[in-house]
Amino acid sequence: MATLKINGESRTIDGPDDTNLLWAIRDMAGLTGTKYGCGVGLCGACTVHVDGVAIQSCQATIGDVAEKEVTTIEGLSADGEHPVQVAWRDQHVPQCGFCQAGQIMQAASLLSEKPNPTDQEILEGMSGNICRCGCYERIVAAVRVASTGA
Amino acid sequence: MLQYIKDFIEPAPQPDSSRLVFSNVSRRGFLKVSAAGFAVAAFSADANAFARYKTGGDSMPNGLRYDPHIFVSIDPDGTVTIVAHRSEMGTGSRTSLPMVVADEMGADWAKVKIVQAEGDEPKYGNQDTDGSRSMRHHVQSMRQMGASVRQMLVNAAAERWGVKPSDIKAGVHEVVNGANRAGFGELAEAAMKQPVPAFEELTFKEASEFRYIGKGKVGIYDLHDITTGKAVYGADVVLPGMKIAVIARPPVVGATPVSKDATQTMTVPGVEEVVDLPGSIMPAKFAPLGGVAVIATNTDAAIRGRDALEIEWSDSPHSNYNSENFTQEMRKTAKKPGKILRKEGDPDGAFKSAAKVFGQEYSQAHMVHAMMEPPVAVADVKDGKAEIWAPVQSPYGARGDIAAALNMDIENVRVNVTLLGGGFGRKSKCDYAIEAALLSQKTGIPIRVQWTREDDIHHSFNATTSVERIEVALDNDNKVTGWRHNSVAPSILSTFAPDSGHQFAIESGMGHVDMPFEIPNVSVENGAALAHTRIGWFRAVSNIPRAWAIQSFASELAVELGRDELEMMLELIGSDRTLDPPKQGFPDDFWDYGEIYDEYPIDTARLKNVLKLAAEKAGWGKELPEGEGIGLAVHRSFVTYVASAVRVKIVDGQITVPEIHMGVDCGFAVNPERIRSQMEGACVMGMTVALHSGVTYENGAVAESNFHDYPMVRSTNFPQKVHTHIVEHPFSVHASGIGEPGIPPVPPAIANAVFHATGKRVRDLPMGESI
Ligand code: FES
Ligand code: FES
Numbered sequence: 067m068a069t070l071k072i073n074g075e076s077r078t079i080d081g082p083d084d085t086n087l088l089w090a091i092r093d094m095a096g097l098t099g100t101k102y103g104c105g106v107g108l109c110g111a112c113t114v115h116v117d118g119v120a121i122q123s124c125q126a127t128i129g130d131v132a133e134k135e136v137t138t139i140e141g142l143s144a145d146g147e148h149p150v151q152v153a154w155r156d157q158h159v160p161q162c163g164f165c166q167a168g169q170i171m172q173a174a175s176l177l178s179e180k181p182n183p184t185d186q187e188i189l190e191g192m193s194g195n196i197c198r199c200g201c202y203e204r205i206v207a208a209v210r211v212a213s214t215g216a
Numbered sequence: 217m218l219q220y221i222k223d224f225i226e227p228a229p230q231p232d233s234s235r236l237v238f239s240n241v242s243r244r245g246f247l248k249v250s251a252a253g254f255a256v257a258a259f260s261a262d263a264n265a266f267a268r269y270k271t272g273g274d275s276m277p278n279g280l281r282y283d284p285h286i287f288v289s290i291d292p293d294g295t296v297t298i299v300a301h302r303s304e305m306g307t308g309s310r311t312s313l314p315m316v317v318a319d320e321m322g323a324d325w326a327k328v329k330i331v332q333a334e335g336d337e338p339k340y341g342n343q344d345t346d347g348s349r350s351m352r353h354h355v356q357s358m359r360q361m362g363a364s365v366r367q368m369l370v371n372a373a374a375e376r377w378g379v380k381p382s383d384i385k386a387g388v389h390e391v392v393n394g395a396n397r398a399g400f401g402e403l404a405e406a407a408m409k410q411p412v413p414a415f416e417e418l419t420f421k422e423a424s425e426f427r428y429i430g431k432g433k434v435g436i437y438d439l440h441d442i443t444t445g446k447a448v449y450g451a452d453v454v455l456p457g458m459k460i461a462v463i464a465r466p467p468v469v470g471a472t473p474v475s476k477d478a479t480q481t482m483t484v485p486g487v488e489e490v491v492d493l494p495g496s497i498m499p500a501k502f503a504p505l506g507g508v509a510v511i512a513t514n515t516d517a518a519i520r521g522r523d524a525l526e527i528e529w530s531d532s533p534h535s536n537y538n539s540e541n542f543t544q545e546m547r548k549t550a551k552k553p554g555k556i557l558r559k560e561g562d563p564d565g566a567f568k569s570a571a572k573v574f575g576q577e578y579s580q581a582h583m584v585h586a587m588m589e590p591p592v593a594v595a596d597v598k599d600g601k602a603e604i605w606a607p608v609q610s611p612y613g614a615r616g617d618i619a620a621a622l623n624m625d626i627e628n629v630r631v632n633v634t635l636l637g638g639g640f641g642r643k644s645k646c647d648y649a650i651e652a653a654l655l656s657q658k659t660g661i662p663i664r665v666q667w668t669r670e671d672d673i674h675h676s677f678n679a680t681t682s683v684e685r686i687e688v689a690l691d692n693d694n695k696v697t698g699w700r701h702n703s704v705a706p707s708i709l710s711t712f713a714p715d716s717g718h719q720f721a722i723e724s725g726m727g728h729v730d731m732p733f734e735i736p737n738v739s740v741e742n743g744a745a746l747a748h749t750r751i752g753w754f755r756a757v758s759n760i761p762r763a764w765a766i767q768s769f770a771s772e773l774a775v776e777l778g779r780d781e782l783e784m785m786l787e788l789i790g791s792d793r794t795l796d797p798p799k800q801g802f803p804d805d806f807w808d809y810g811e812i813y814d815e816y817p818i819d820t821a822r823l824k825n826v827l828k829l830a831a832e833k834a835g836w837g838k839e840l841p842e843g844e845g846i847g848l849a850v851h852r853s854f855v856t857y858v859a860s861a862v863r864v865k866i867v868d869g870q871i872t873v874p875e876i877h878m879g880v881d882c883g884f885a886v887n888p889e890r891i892r893s894q895m896e897g898a899c900v901m902g903m904t905v906a907l908h909s910g911v912t913y914e915n916g917a918v919a920e921s922n923f924h925d926y927p928m929v930r931s932t933n934f935p936q937k938v939h940t941h942i943v944e945h946p947f948s949v950h951a952s953g954i955g956e957p958g959i960p961p962v963p964p965a966i967a968n969a970v971f972h973a974t975g976k977r978v979r980d981l982p983m984g985e986s987i
Contacts, residue, residue: 081514082485089516093460098452099445101637103588104669105519108923111588139445146444154443158435158889161897162306163442164449164588164637192931196923198588198638199306200900201893202934 068128072097073141083129088112090128091138099139099167103196110195113168113175114138120175122194139167142174150174153212161199169195173209182213266359266420269950272810273353276344278337278612280353283412284361284368286339288317290408294389294401296323301333301340302350303609304438305587305639306897307955308890309350311436313358316886319428320362320421321369323400324389330437335611335631344610346644346753347809348854348953351886355951363418365407372406373398388427423946432889438635449637450592450607455662458594459488461655462518462666464525465507465675468916469749470497470532473508480524481510486517490525491658493651497532498750499712502617502645505675509655515666532916537748539681539913543579546704546745550577550685554702554741555718558729560801561737566689566698574776575687578765580981581910583679583754584672584918584926589637591648591667595656597622602629602657606649607636614646621650622657641753645677670921673911677752680705684765689737694777696733696788702741703728705761710747717744719758725807727762727851727960732818734790738801749913756959759853760905763960764967764981767849771968772977781848781968782831792821809855815950816855822943823852826859826879829941834861834877843867845972849961850879855950856957857881857943860899862935864969869986871970873903873935878958881943884951888942894954895940902962904929910982933985 068079072095079085079094091100091114100123103111107125114123115137142148150173160166169192176183176191183191188209197205273280281287287299298317304310310330318328333340342353366386373391374381376398384393389400400407421429428434441447466472478490488511495506510521567573593606595618602622608614611631619626636643652665667675682705689698707719719728719742729740754760774784794817797806808816827850834846843866850859859879865872878895885891908927912919920926967978974987 081516085514086516089514092451093514093516096454097445098448098454101449101589102451102515102666103590104923106669106922106924109588109669142444146440151443155435155439158439158893160306160436160439160442161308161893162304162588162636162638163438163447164635166442167445170443189931194930196588196928196930198586198640198901198928200897200929200934202900202929202931203896203936203938204893206931 068132070095070128070131070136071134072136073138079128081128084127086124087126087128087131088123091123091136097138097140101164101167103165110172111165111168113171113195115171115175118175118178120172139171142171148174150177150208150212153208156211157204157208159201159204159208161201165195165197169197169205173212176209177213183209265422265947267948268356268415270812270815271353271356271950272812273342273349275810276342276353278342280357281341282357282360284364285408285412287361288321288365290400290404292401292404294327294399295329296327296400297329297331299333299340300330301343302354303345303611303633303636303639305345305609305636305643307350307894308436308887309345310438311434312887312890313350313354315428315434316355316358317362319426320359321365322386322388325428325434327389332633335615335633337612343612345639346609346641348856348955348957350953352855352950352952355886359420360415360418363420364412367413367418368407368410369400369403371410372403376406429886430888432887434887448634449589450594450605450634451589451664451666453594453605453634453664455594455596458662458664459511459513460515460518460664460666461509461511461652462515462522462668463493463507463509463651464522464527465505465671466495466529466532467674468529468532468535469505470495470534471529472506474528474530476508477526480526481521484517484521484524486513487521488512489659491655493654498747499710499714501712502647502650504647504651504654511655511659511663518666519668534748535916537913537916539582542748543681543683546683547577549743549745550683550702550704552743554704554743556739556741557724557803558738558740558801563698563700563737563739566737567700570689570698571692572690573687574690574773575685576769576772576979577683577685578761578768578979580682580761580764582681582913583905583909584676584911585640585642585754586672586926586928587638587640587642590669590672591642592665593649593652594662594664595649595652596662597653597656598660600624600628602653603632604630604649604653605632605634606646607634607643608646608649609636609639609644610646614649617646618650618653622653640755641757642677645752669923673921673926674918677711677750678911679754679760680708680751680758682761684761686765686769688773696735698737699731699733699735700739700741701728701731701766702743703762704743704745706745706747706751708751708753710751715747717746718742721803721805721807723758724803725809726758726853727766728758729802729806730795730818731766732795732820732823732852733788748916755901756853756956759851759960760963763849763851764964767851767961767964768967768979771847771971782827782836785827785848785850786824789820789824794819811855816952818852822857822881823850825943826850826857826881829943830859830861830877830879833939833941834863834875836861843973845969847965847968847970847972849965849968851960853957853960854953856952856954858957858961860961860965862962862965862969864966864973866973866987870933871907871966871985871987872933873966875937875939876935877939877941879941879943880954882952882954882957883949884945884947885942886951891942891954892940895958896938898958899935899938899962900929902959903935903966905959906963906966906981906983907985908982
């Protein structure tokens with residue numbers, strides 16, 4: 067049993083401390099925007115923020131994030147108007163869309179650390195997130211748009 | 217794919233629509249009435265705007281629907297609800313088909329709502345989302361239904377205002393006659409009581425009148441939900457009391473548990489039950505592999521419980537399958553004469569009298585689709601009924617298979633379609649949905665079956681593995697006088713019927729017998745290879761190994777003869793013409809993607825045109841820095857013509873792709889924006905296929921397990937810039953699909969570019985990232 071702070075709300079998770087954070091978010095907190103893609107830290111579909119920094123939730127336990135602020139795609143902005151979300155729509159990034167919550171969370175974290183990343187920093191910053199549909203060109207373009215606010 | 221396969225293994229199904237319960241799709245203000253009441257003023261359809269043509273859609277199971285009552289409803293507040301009856305897996309068809317309806321009827325896209333159809337083909341017509349068919353088969357019916365609704369709105373207004381329908385103009389979401397104006401919502405109820413006009417009574421928009429069609433300005437319908445995490449995929453469906461199942465499946469197809477110890481599993485907190493699932497042995501269509509299911513309160517517990525199972529598996533007839541040895545066997549077979557599928561002229565004579573024979577061999581490893589969303593399904597089976605929620609490409613096909621597995625009437629099974637987090641052909645095979653249904657039936661509770669990534673990679677319906685051997689006969693002037701292409705690859709048919717080792721017409725139709733070069737003597741052959749794992753279709757299917765071989769070979773031949781590659785490729789394709797299958801020795805069962813050949817003939821002018829387009833835009837012939845090269849390839853698949861001109865740059869021995877130009881001819885381009893996004897995606901997946909995608913079988917089991925050993929192209933090395941050049945056509949040039957055809961030319965164009973950059977020729981897929 068642990069209490070997690072997710073998107074500003076306290077939620078009680080009925081599971082041992084080593085319960086996987088991704089599945090706690092999805093199955094126990096009922097927030098399904100965060101996706102499972104590999105379970106081993108290789109795809110980024112499960113990316114959330116912990117105290118504002120992107121992590122792969124499949125690689126954390128609920129014990130790891132006790133006392134910390136977890137933010138999922140549902141909590142990134144109240145109205146879906148975070149500059150990264152806006153840029154994603156502006157650039158028509160998604161195809162199937164499944165990887166995109168993770169991509170957006172990664173991009174938001176990248177930009178909060180480096181508001182004006184170089185191309186190389188974008189490519190490296192996004193390298194943990196696979197898009198099988200192949201939206202990379204638009205992902206990079208959207209990160210650029212979000213970074214300049216253009 | 218599946219629908220065509222049925223023709224080869226069983227007589228076409230005769231749906232008994234009288235037994236099917238029609239679901240309760242909203243009909244607000246959209247009541248069907250007798251067609252007798254009102255005489256509609258006759259309009260002559262403008263032949264230029266829309267002359268009807270025949271597609272294979274009519275001969276698909278359950279065909280097409282033209283009745284707007286099934287697809288469109290209008291609320292009094294003007295909201296137009298349009299049904300999306302195809303599955304959305306990333307191509308955009310859930311947006312693009314309703315967009316066609318909306319544009320033709322004059323609806324304002326901002327007032328359009330889309331609802332996803334459940335699996336019900338007797339109602340909606342064919343729903344099997346596969347074969348790049350959605351736009352190809354349904355664009356006409358969507359236009360017709362849109363035009364019908366517009367006409368019905370006009371007719372209703374005419375009645376109300378006592379004027380002639382021909383004096384009424386349909387505007388955007390309203391109709392107008394002088395000072396009279398009425399919005400769609402206002403007229404909805406009266407309009408929907410109008411008889412549905414016959415095709416001949418309809419008028420269609422001219423291209424200049426389109427607001428959305430051909431413009432590419434409409435975002436995908438789910439864009440906002442996707443960017444806010446609200447979009448619902450398979451695993452996002454939650455039912456009260458639902459439990460999660462994760463299954464230990466046999467590592468080798470056909471193996472069964474000899475012994476099982478679940479002691480450790482039962483100690484995992486959250487695990488509730490361990491349930492055996494019956495298995496299957498090929499050919500078993502989409503029957504689950506069987507195994508042992510761990511049912512838990514959450515996915516984490518179910519995965520841990522599954523991993524803690526101790527199971528000893530039996531041997532299977534396929535326990536000796538080793539893919540490396542198998543490739544060597546296929547190489548031997550490819551060197552011998554195969555079963556002749558197409559014979560034109562006198563190939564033996566041409567090779568006997570040749571001044572020179574030039575041959576090469578190309579191979580391709582098994583692949584796994586690895587869509588970002590692994591297979592998943594939710595089932596609730598109770599009180600003699602079953603309801604399923606799943607990301608499936610063929611919801612009605614799945615409904616039939618699930619009904620059969622549950623031993624239920626199809627009318628008692630409902631299949632709801634979620635968004636698909638990628639499909640690529642894997643989600644045409646509904647084994648995962650059958651698993652969920654069986655487990656829910658057994659346990660009496662709602663069950664979600666979740667596949668892990670390891671499950672996905674281990675238990676695929678693999679893309680086949682192949683060896684393709686091509687030889688040409690050359691005369692003294694280095695003219696190509698003979699062509700021999702022996703393709704050796706286990707067949708998809710082995711999943712459906714006893715395996716002969718030979719491919720069938722659908723596979724042969726994908727770039728093998730339909731080889732378009734103008735060569736007088738041709739022998740197209742197929743050597744036998746038996747399947748030892750489940751073989752299925754993977755986006756673009758057999759076109760991948762065929763384009764890989766033929767387009768690599770064309771480049772090699774040019775190099776061998778000291779010719780310019782573009783010139784050589786154009787010369788091989790030859791004069792402007794449409795191929796004549798019977799005259800050119802094609803087999804009687806030649807399969808042109810299920811179309812009537814004369815409607816979608818193989819047109820060499822279109823093929824050459826996209827090649828020239830891509831080559832020219834890429835600056836073919838220009839000087840490049842050391843370590844760079846441009847490669848070309850062109851291929852027709854799914855009746856769409858695509859050429860790739862890839863620029864490769866070798867950086868510290870690593871293959872990188874700074875730029876790709878794609879020339880695309882898909883007939884009339886309905887949604888250019890999604891055509892571009894599909895081409896960008898095809899370049900990425902094509903690069904993954906070229907560099908990375910291969911699974912290895914060792915003793916019958918797949919050796920790879922996750923993205924570390926079955927890697928994907930990532931942001932650190934992907935095609936940096938994709939330029940898509942779409943050939944413009946009027947509506948009369950039949951629209952064709954774009955989900956698959958972008959893939960086949962990419963891997964050979966990469967290999968050809970690698971050759972120009974390095975002088976090294978790669979002939980085996982995957983080629984690896986370093987050279
Ligand atoms: S699911 Fe966590 S990185 Fe893939
Ligand atoms: S949009 Fe489909 S995986 Fe990225």
